[in-house]
Amino acid sequence: MDENNQESWLETPDPQLFINNAAKFNDLMMMYRCAIREIRTKLEVLDDEFSVEYKRNPISFIKTRIKKPESIYRKLTKLGYEFTAENIQQQLHDVAGVRVVCAFVDDIYTVADLLAGQDDITVIEVRDYIKNPKPNGYRSYHMIVDIPVFFSKGKTPMRAEIQIRTIGMDFWATLEHQIRYKKGIEEMEGYDKISHELQCCATTVVDMDNEMLRIKNMIGQFHDI
Secondary structure, eight states, X not given: XXXXXXOOTTSOSOHHHHHHHHHHHHHHHHHHHHHHHHXXXXXXXXXXXXXXXXXXXXXXXXXEEEOOXXXXXXXXXXXXXXXXXXXXXXXXXXXXXXXXXXXXXXXXXXXXXXXXXXXXXXXXXXXXXXXXXXXTOOOXXXXXXXXXXXXXXXXXXEEEEEEEEXXXXXXXXXXXXXXXXXXXXGGSTTHHHHHHHHHHHHHHHHHHHHXXXXXXXXXXXXXXX
16 A cells, blocks of 8 residues: 555545455455464364374364454554554554463473474564463463465465463463453452452462373373383
């Protein structure tokens, strides 16, 4: 799109310009969906291989999502950019999201290493919130990656965020999000106590994950005898 003609898609007075931009947006979302399918396929192949080689599956389940247009618009606006296809691709890393839920903590790093080791995946950024949890207790392993997707016009690198966590981490994060993002909760009386209780729950999840990993390793030791 011409830099002199980059009006906001949601606030343009020209209907035809809006239609053209909307078409670009829909094309871009299709490309992000294809990127998600590529990543999901890679994960499923790794999980199948583990099932055959090691008689267990490191991945419990996979969730995917594409950011909603409203969320994309708000995030770009917050960053000071207009709602254009170029800005979505260049400024946002998490339009396409893949969440990988593993059984054990060590599976998280195994899956992350195997993905990073594939020669067609470029790791842009890693944030390890397991070794360095957020202040609220959130734990997860985040990867921003570029993955090539082949379309009729050629190969296009697409960016996606991959979050890898245990079942316990996912359970805690899902409920914490529901509780914390209720309208006006931060103004509620006793909010500090709620935050403290959520942090205590996060600590409980850490202890459970570590204990389950210890038991798994114990079983492995006896199995090798």
